[in-house]
Amino acid sequence: MDKIKIGIVGYGNLGQGVEVGLKNHPDMELVGIFSRRDPKTLNTQTPAYLLQDILNFKDKIDVLILCGGSKTDIPKQGPSLIEHFNTVDAYDIHAEIPKYYNKMNLLAKENQKVAVISTGWDPGLFSMNRLMQEAILPDGKSYTFWGRGVSQGHSDAVRRVKGVKEAAQYTVPDEMMINKILAGEAVDYNQKDAHNREVYVVLEKDANPTEVEDEIKEMPNYFAGYQTGVSFISEEEFKAEHQKMPHGGRVIRQGKTSDDAVSIIDFSLSLESNPEFTAAVNIAYARAAYKLSQTKEYGAKTVLDIPPYYLSSKTREELMRDLL
């Protein structure tokens, strides 16, 4: 059988995660990495090319996995690349997803291509689980917890504070609240009370720790209103302990099936590498994009639209026999 030919656009953490993850998928083949940077500067064994030359690969790639940022890269690259390639992305600006979907859907249909958008785990697997949990237990309540894990957005925000040299921010869910929900008890959930924030900071020379700590804790949107702990550590400790990117979380539904009986559905993730897991989800949906293009189901799709068996390398018959 022909392998599914994959291209990676963007070689940050996510792109590197796709590169390493593809080694686990014998039905797929990595054709190349496309970057705005000089390909010679990329630290990889994979053939690497300038993004501007990607149209030379129009007939050599089945699916492009877009690994750039959601803020500026994907909104530009998605619409321009979908004219020539099937694409998968992890576009994650929740409020903008419907607009991005409509744009990609129109272009994908016009060009007979498939765009699987907003994969990953949130949006992505968490979205799918929220949908299924609500549909099965309509008389109930859903809870999302994130962490324990590093939030890049919050770490970046801390790094912008004057006097901060390096920083890592961990989002920490309230385990007591989780255990109550799993035990079927009523809880008073709101996102702020359900999560604490742990910040590890390496200070610049001459920085004032009290001022730095106050500025972090009072930062609107990011920290104000949250229980936040700030720890000052050495650069050595930071390098040894806080350069990994673990994350995770869970989506829980408590719902009544009748007046007398509660059901609890819990979907949880614990990830030593957030970008590698996001990449792993992207890869499975790249297989789905390929299958959808084979069956001419063109247009934009989300994780809510795709039959599960499209994600698998096994045939429907094998799946029915082995998994049902």
Next chain:
Amino acid sequence: MDKIKIGIVGYGNLGQGVEVGLKNHPDMELVGIFSRRDPKTLNTQTPAYLLQDILNFKDKIDVLILCGGSKTDIPKQGPSLIEHFNTVDAYDIHAEIPKYYNKMNLLAKENQKVAVISTGWDPGLFSMNRLMQEAILPDGKSYTFWGRGVSQGHSDAVRRVKGVKEAAQYTVPDEMMINKILAGEAVDYNQKDAHNREVYVVLEKDANPTEVEDEIKEMPNYFAGYQTGVSFISEEEFKAEHQKMPHGGRVIRQGKTSDDAVSIIDFSLSLESNPEFTAAVNIAYARAAYKLSQTKEYGAKTVLDIPPYYLSSKTREELMRDLL
């Protein structure tokens, strides 16, 4: 909007679960219950009819939910009813599913109907989660645990032992093993070591407890090779404590995203009423069956084949806005 018109075939625990569960779904309407028993003897407010009269409802029902047993009812009722109705069932004899699928698929296509087969949680939600976990983390290992919950099959087997008046069997998963897996540790899993069995027995007068206990513990297929505890209790205690049907379980995947990083995906259920939850899943898939018939996607489908958004009463636009 017209409501989706549902019929229930079979009024045991599952049928009663569908009846009570439908009250949570304002987009659906229960037209009637169909039973082989005299409708007057059924303890229900819902209109009830003899199963043999069901063809009078050919144009009055959108989807039938088949709530009979998998051993003898469904294999007969499915193929005969799919000629006239869209159907949903929870057929759960794993080894026979492919054969049943092929039969239903052929008949459903011939008659322009949709048959959603083998819904529920195992097979069903567990199957779907196994598929997604494997597709996303191919370099890994899957674990299924059942319980703590009542196994009807095992309880029935114990009731057949001479001297047993009443019995309930609980399947109990090894929580220590589960915690190790969730912590990313290697474990030596096999189904027998991963589960214990707790049996509560009410003895007949003059029964010999030692003989009963030995016969239970040595019963091949059901108990031999398992850690089994047998407790003798009074009929009063049995009625007060052991007439509910709780169950649950989990499907866990430990998988490497690279040599250095493990991811864990855990899907777990905790159910105060097993039949009511199975019914709740059936109801969501009845909505999917209706939508599939509206879009003329005829044939047999499993949970692996159906796009998640078909389960929801919300529009794709609402789902994208609220859940992605």
